[in-house]
Amino acid sequence: MSRxxxxxxxxxxxxxxxxxxxxxxxxxxxxxxxxxxxGRLVALELEHYPAMTQVQVxxxxxEAMSRWPLLGARVIHRYGRxxxxxxxxxxxxxxxxxxxxxxxxxxLIDWLKSEAPFWKKEHFADRTAWVEARAxxxxxxxxxxxxx
Amino acid sequence: MSRxxxxxxxxxxxxxxxxxxxxxxxxxxxxxxxxxxxGRLVALELEHYPAMTQVQVxxxxxEAMSRWPLLGARVIHRYGRxxxxxxxxxxxxxxxxxxxxxxxxxxLIDWLKSEAPFWKKEHFADRTAWVEARAxxxxxxxxxxxxx
Amino acid sequence: xxxLTLMYFAWVREAVxxxxxxxDLPAPDVTVRDLIGLLAARDGAYAxxxxxxxxxxxxxxxxxxxxDSVIGEAKELALFPPVTGG
Amino acid sequence: xxxLTLMYFAWVREAVxxxxxxxDLPAPDVTVRDLIGLLAARDGAYAxxxxxxxxxxxxxxxxxxxxDSVIGEAKELALFPPVTGG
Numbered sequence: 001m002s003r004x005x006x007x008x009x010x011x012x013x014x015x016x017x018x019x020x021x022x023x024x025x026x027x028x029x030x031x032x033x034x035x036x037x038x039g040r041l042v043a044l045e046l047e048h049y050p051a052m053t054q055v056q057v058x059x060x061x062x063e064a065m066s067r068w069p070l071l072g073a074r075v076i077h078r079y080g081r082x083x084x085x086x087x088x089x090x091x092x093x094x095x096x097x098x099x100x101x102x103x104x105x106x107x108l109i110d111w112l113k114s115e116a117p118f119w120k121k122e123h124f125a126d127r128t129a130w131v132e133a134r135a136x137x138x139x140x141x142x143x144x145x146x147x148x
Numbered sequence: 149m150s151r152x153x154x155x156x157x158x159x160x161x162x163x164x165x166x167x168x169x170x171x172x173x174x175x176x177x178x179x180x181x182x183x184x185x186x187g188r189l190v191a192l193e194l195e196h197y198p199a200m201t202q203v204q205v206x207x208x209x210x211e212a213m214s215r216w217p218l219l220g221a222r223v224i225h226r227y228g229r230x231x232x233x234x235x236x237x238x239x240x241x242x243x244x245x246x247x248x249x250x251x252x253x254x255x256l257i258d259w260l261k262s263e264a265p266f267w268k269k270e271h272f273a274d275r276t277a278w279v280e281a282r283a284x285x286x287x288x289x290x291x292x293x294x295x296x
Numbered sequence: 297x298x299x300l301t302l303m304y305f306a307w308v309r310e311a312v313x314x315x316x317x318x319x320d321l322p323a324p325d326v327t328v329r330d331l332i333g334l335l336a337a338r339d340g341a342y343a344x345x346x347x348x349x350x351x352x353x354x355x356x357x358x359x360x361x362x363x364d365s366v367i368g369e370a371k372e373l374a375l376f377p378p379v380t381g382g
Numbered sequence: 383x384x385x386l387t388l389m390y391f392a393w394v395r396e397a398v399x400x401x402x403x404x405x406d407l408p409a410p411d412v413t414v415r416d417l418i419g420l421l422a423a424r425d426g427a428y429a430x431x432x433x434x435x436x437x438x439x440x441x442x443x444x445x446x447x448x449x450d451s452v453i454g455e456a457k458e459l460a461l462f463p464p465v466t467g468g
Contacts, residue, residue: 197389197460200445203444204444257468258468260467261466264467265467267392267462267463267465268466268467278393281463281466
């Protein structure tokens with residue numbers, strides 16, 4: 001059971017966790033990404049490539065489902081204007097094996113960082129700036145290539 | 149900010165996640181362990197060493213707080229009789245860095261498995277059996293010794 | 297001559313001032329890098345946006361590809377900076 | 383002669399039929415392993431529970447220790463199988 005939502009709306013991590021707990025796996029891992037309010041950030045704007053995003057994220061989830069014995073995986077990624085404290089992304093996985101749940105959760109968030117067609121723009125009071133991709137994020141995603 | 153609860157009562161992962169999200173870290177990782185209902189299990193009984201448990205789990209959390217730049221860590225571990233589907237354990241961490249949140253969450257659950265004074269007994273309709281410690285759990289915990 | 301839809305995202309979109317446009321494909325065996333060269337040969341805004349291919353990433357028909365990939369039968373080429381989701 | 387509180391957990395507790403008991407410490411420099419040997423020398427239930435020290439783990443005053451640790455000034459020794467929490 002896997003599901004991907006690309007949406008502007010907020011989501012409820014509690015409802016997502018409850019659904020994953022209900023799959024009987026024994027272990028549920030999750031990661032929630034939130035907009036940090038650093039450097040007087042007013043808002044983060046997430047642009048994406050609609051024709052590609054859903055399919056591409058589903059591919060990443062299928063990759064995770066094939067690498068680990070998961071009973072379920074859930075990914076939610078928001079786009080649009082998000083203010084500090086707002087949730088951006090949710091990854092939840094469940095498995096009979098805690099290591100499978102934890103590793104696949106880390107894999108999914110690492111891959112979303114470098115393989116999902118989203119771009120972040122920071123809005124400050126007096127300027128805007130596109131967030132630069134970090135080499136360590138690409139390296140993190142690539143590090144999964146050699147494993148599993 | 150870290151907090152450890154050793155309790156018989158159930159807990160609400162949603163409330164725990166919300167508290168961690170509120171710390172402003174940007175990334176919240178969690179793991180929830182649930183009783184699996186395999187092999188016609190009627191209940192799992194968790195015994196612990198009350199004089200030691202709280203202090204020992206706090207030590208493990210302090211270790212995590214010193215190894216990763218965490219803004220918060222939360223551990224809840226239940227004891228007593230738990231039926232299939234019931235939550236056993238919750239680990240939640242938050243950090244400015246997603247890798248720190250994810251790794252420390254995995255570290256904590258691995259260490260709880262091998263360093264927290266709990267013992268599980270399985271109750272079936274016609275017999276009971278103490279759960280045997282698994283060598284791979286001890287190895288998993290030890291694997292953190294060489295890192296960080 | 298076959299047409300190709302170009303799509304731009306993030307600062308590439310802002311620099312050229314367009315979400316997308318259609319161009320005539322010079323030949324089916326041109327690469328993404330060749331097309332970036334053609335775009336860089338246009339006016340000031342394009343010249344600046346496409347001057348350094350190392351700053352760009354590409355997707356052909358919604359799949360990530362390297363800049364040396366051949367356009368072939370693809371209908372849509374997206375050009376954008378490295379992604380920053382998650 | 384100083385007294386030491388012994389605490390038992392899980393199947394060790396069930397085997398001996400006690401949560402805890404107090405014993406006289408033969409000497410301060412005895413080790414956990416020495417005490418397990420003394421317990422194994424008791425009657426049938428104890429003999430069986432403590433026959434194989436490799437199946438046992440220990441905590442002295444609520445800290446995990448190896449079986450070769452000296453009791454020293456500790457007040458409480460817990461004996462139990464490997465833990466299975468989490």
